[in-house]
Amino acid sequence: MNTQTNYGNWVPEKMFPPLFGGGAVLLAAGPACGIGLHKTVLAVVLAVLGIILLAYGAYMYRCHEEFAFGKGNMMAKVHEHLVRHLDWDGKGKLLDIGCGAGALTVRCAKAFPEAQLTGMDYWGAEWNYAKDQCERNAKAEGVADRITFEKGDAAHLAYPDESFDAAVSNFVFHEVRTAKDKRDVVREALRVVKKGGTFSFQDMFSQKGLYGDMDEFVKQLQAEGITEVHFIGNLEQKLDFVPGYVRTPWMISGMGILYGRK
Incomplete structure (x- = not known):
């Protein structure tokens, strides 16, 4: 870092x-x-x-x-896991939904050096992140010329259908207060991905109170025209870099990844 x-x-x-x-x-x-x-x-x-x-x-x-980045680095490892599941050649435009301080956006910029990236977030006073913080981070990492940061609402993305070649999001969808059904936030993210484009989303997908039956949701997405959808649930139990003391209901519980091609 x-x-x-x-x-x-x-x-x-x-x-x-x-x-x-x-x-x-x-x-x-x-x-x-x-x-x-x-x-x-x-x-x-x-x-x-x-x-x-x-x-x-x-x-x-x-x-x-x-x-912490530069210490335990678990946040960085979670981002790395997400990017590994994004099957993309890096040519075109990528959207990071709920970019926070820009860490995942910057990681994607480094992983895909030919890509143009947009990081969007609602930010707000309750979060310890801001647009100018993202811009400073991107500049410090030497990727500011390929990233644009914009304020927005993940439940109502201000982009036309099929605007991006790839989309990512990490631990954001469950926090979106403007959507009662968090599955609608997933659908909104997929709306702006081009047909044939790729996506990789991590969130509390295994929490049934948030997303219901994920196997059924995957079938719904396939029926709605998503070509390829994969789901891996309860990642906190499967990833060796997640220590046992954070696998708690008040910290990380029900972590999952939803990825594939539209």
Whole structure:
């Protein structure tokens, strides 16, 4: 990773001050209540809550370091897995849906040096990513001349049908709040891929609450004219670079990849 880049992290750093600060305050308040106010039960409750917050903070920090580019590199390895499943010659235009800080877009630019790429994202205040951050990262990586970054909504892409030769997306579709049925976000992504073009999407596809029966969904996509569709579910159990402590419902659970040719 270029030392001038900032690709962020799936675990935002802004969560650590309240976790560690709040835990320390509660842990200190416990003995104070016990000694000063003679509230033994309250003291124990506060101390236990403080320990829980500190333990959770330590767990999340470990996940943060595992995901981080240039450290554990798990985010980079997830991107690599996605790109390996994109059967594309790199000639033409690629769309990265929900590009975040541009990490996957840049990886695709390096993997396909003849391609022109578009990275689109909703961004927004709740996310630790921004358009200018993407542009700085692309410039630092030496690929800015082939990438355009645009704001958009993955549920309503502002591109005509069959605009791109390839499309990718990583852990985005389940976050799209403007679509109640996340399968519609997949269909919208496929809409802008040219006939014969390729796609590779990773998301929480194995979570039935989000996507229902994926085998049935694959059959629906085939019936709707998608030439080739492959699905691999529960990837967190199959990829050796995903450590056991992140295979949890609150971190990574039900990860899958949907890829093929339109």
